[in-house]
Amino acid sequence: MKKQLLALVAALMVGAGAQAADIKVVVNADQPGPVIHRNIYGQFAEHLGTGIYEGMWVGPESKIPNVRGWRKDVVAALKDLHVPLVRWPGGCFADEYHWREGIGPRAQRPVKVNTTWGGVAENNAVGTHEFFDLAEQLGAETYVNGNLGTGSPQEMAEWLEYMTADGNSTLAQLRRKNGHAKPFRVHYFAVGNESWGCGGNMRPEYYVDLYRQAATFLKTPQNNRPVFIASGGHDARTDWTETLAKGLKGVPFDAISHHGYTLPTGKWETKGAAVGFGEDQWISTLAHTQTIDAWVRKNTAVLDQHDPKKRVGFYFDEWGSWYDPEPGSNPGFLVQRNTLRDALLAALHFHVFHANAERVKMTNVAQMVNVLQAMILTSKDKLALTPTYHAFKLYVPFQDATSLPASIENNPVYLVGKTEMPSLSVTAGRAKDGKLYVGLVNANATQAAELALQVGANAAKAVKGQLLTAGAMDAQNELGKPAQVVPVPFEAQAVGGKLTLKLPAKSIVVVAVEG
Structure with a gap:
């Protein structure tokens, strides 16, 4: 070949x-110039379709070779990418996820309906302990997205205590009882996701008040304090960045999350096909990275006005191609083909992020396996590495390089x-x-x-x-x-x-x- x-x-x-x-x-x-932070090459795994279940998690009893439930072949392929960071459990799913349902014996965990993605059963087999096990197998840092939409400040605060407490509190003892004696290392923690949309359809001013309330109670041991991330805007919007930069002074606040996807047509109703497209949609897809660059620069310029010392990061923690779903698939699973076009799209994104590395110190492609612009495709015991995977692998030397x-x-x-x-x-x-x-x-x-x-x-x-x-x-x-x-x-x-x-x-x- x-x-x-x-x-x-x-x-x-x-x-x-x-x-x-x-x-x-x-x-x-x-x-x-500035260092190109390795987390610019971060990954994203959401409870969505077969992105986690079947795609990566098959369970310890599966005949597919696995380590404590995680597929050996998928983990090996991801390790070859030097995956620096994984974001979990969402995405939109994060704001309907309740962490207590994902701990303890798996057979006793409640089965819920994933109302965001496909209306399918969510059996909570992958929870906090499983996620940190995956990160440990990959040698990756962890990015946990808290539930602001249907959760509460108490729920987020208790989750952080469960993960990070090193004393003898009830939650620390519960973590130990569930099999992890030492605290988990939480590198990043976000308060909500897409609070402007699926996370609650909020106005930025309202979100600022909720963030301030929640952040007041998000406490960890000093040696296990995560970077705290606020849910920001999307696409060309700068109003969220402006409001957050003004309104979140005085509370734990280290970075703003921003999202932006690439649609060949630019229309959410009919996004464009993943295969069989013409050169018009080839160029419309790749040219969109110029727009992505403009979005980043507009928002970081706003941050420069309010944070001239550049303490606050601008994290583009969802990006990638989004096409019409694969014919015959569940449209809520976001299954799409991955082609050479996606590889070039990824590389052009890298160039944009490198050029803005002074503020952009984390990004997360959507997503890791079987969903949207995936690195890997799986079906039963089969696995394929996508063109996007190979683009990521080519650019491994740029992780922590000096631009x-x-x-x-x-x-x-x-x-x-x-x-x-x-x-x-x-x-x-x-x-x-x-x-x-x-x-x-x-x-x-x-x-x-x-x-x-x-x-x-x-x-x-x-x-x-x-x-x-x-x-x-x-x-x-x-x-x-x-x-x-x-x-x-x-x-x-x-x-x-x-x-x-x-x-x-x-x-x-x-x-x-x-x-």
Whole structure:
């Protein structure tokens, strides 16, 4: 399969008509910027469809190989991504989740109706202990979303005590009785989710009052204090950021949550197909990352006015593609195909988040397994790694890297109909291993690009890394079939003092610079 892909790449480079070689990428390695926090590559697992049950959790009695109920193959694949953080239990589900129903013997836990997602039974098999076990298996930090919608300050405060107390309180003893002697490490805790919508349809002023009340009682041992996150706005809205920045002074408040999804049509009623789309919806999807960038910049500018020391983080903790549901599936399960388009969409999001790393220190793609823009697809004992998974893996070196300014001279315009965007996008950083990495995306679906890479005033001597592309815009990796979208080696050497990179159409390249 890899030989076939290499042949395909060569054909794409030759056959697509490479653009003029006067395109230049310049990386200023002597001007370090903010650190690209590893949690920009955070993940999100919600009680939604088969995102957790069946997708990751099969139970200890399952014939599918597992560790204490969590699928071995899924955990292994996620560990290869160096997943830094997992957000749980929602999403919209968080504001109808009551934590006491998810502790104790599983056979005795109540069965509820998941009224948010599909109206199916929720047996609470995955609760607090199971979630922290998953995070421990992954080596990931934890982000717990509290229930403000149908819960109370008391319920959230008691959950935090149950998770973090190290003394002999009744709740600490209950945690021990349920099998965990030491406190759990809670890294992040959010007060509600999408309080402007599914979390209560609140006005920002009303939410501020509720947050202030709840936060007053959210107490933990000092050595286990989480980052406290307020539910913020979505899309282009800045009113929530403005109101929260003004109204939450004097109470525990460390970051604002913001959400924004990409719909090819821009319409929630008919979002667009996940496969079989035309180039018009290819570009409309990828060009939307320019809008995402504008949303981030508008909101962080508001924060700059009220928080010039940049103490408050801006967390884009739900993002990704959202298409019409897979035909024949439960529409409440948000099942959709994942294609090469999603891989490029992910990479372009990374570039946006890197460029705003001074404030954006956490983001969470929606979601991890089987839901929306998933990393992994499963069915019974089968597993497939999506193109988005491979995009995440290519960018692992950027976790905790120091960002470096990078620019593109003579960047061609990619135009389809009335929609346009730059053909090429670049990001650069100095990784923890000391190497300089460059990430490049050629968004143009039909035209290859040829560019010179320069580090400071000099051409780089060589690059080595990986390339992700495929023949079709909607190429995908399906369960039980050979993968169509997998990375292949990519390298280039300087000739005559000039290092030229040839990027196929619709491709991602991540390379380490040598010399």
